Amino acid sequence: MGRRTQAERDAITVETGYALASGFLVGGLTFLGVAGPTMVFPMPPAAERGLVVGGAVAGAVVFVLRVVTVLWRFPRTPPQPSQPGRTSPDS
Template identity: 55%
Template sequence: MGRRTQAERDAMTVEIGFALVSAAVLAGLTFAAISAPALLLLDLGRTARTAVLGVAVTTAAVAFVARTVHVLWRFPSSQRGHRLDGTPDPAGLSRPGSTDSSP
């Protein structure tokens, strides 16, 4: 595997940042969607409240990991014309500024 160019490293940094930020937003929305109705609208006991928060935290963590993996799995690898899962990259866009469609 050859050395990555600065553009490839920058693209990877941006993609990782996007994956983490979008995963954090999704996790926050998931937590709020599960916990808010149960905790704000229902009069729950201490055990039920703890159970709802546990389910909300667990589901939010799973959503965070799933989103991060999904975004990063689709990011093109350094191998020209191929994604990380080995499938061809459509239109050869595996490198920023690339217009050549040959792998």
């Protein structure tokens, strides 16, 4: 594989940032969805701890899945010309 152009490096940087930001958002929302009831309803300490730990685990799993999914779909090779035998779309 040859050297990457600046545009390709920028695209990878943006895609990685998007993957991390969306992963944090979705993971955080998952955590709040699982552990949120502890802030609203009175519960025994063991139940609170269980929901918080469960929310943290679920949030971490969702974060990792989101980052992997976004980065897996990112194209690894540049797009090919639309017509076989042509080197650029302007040909």
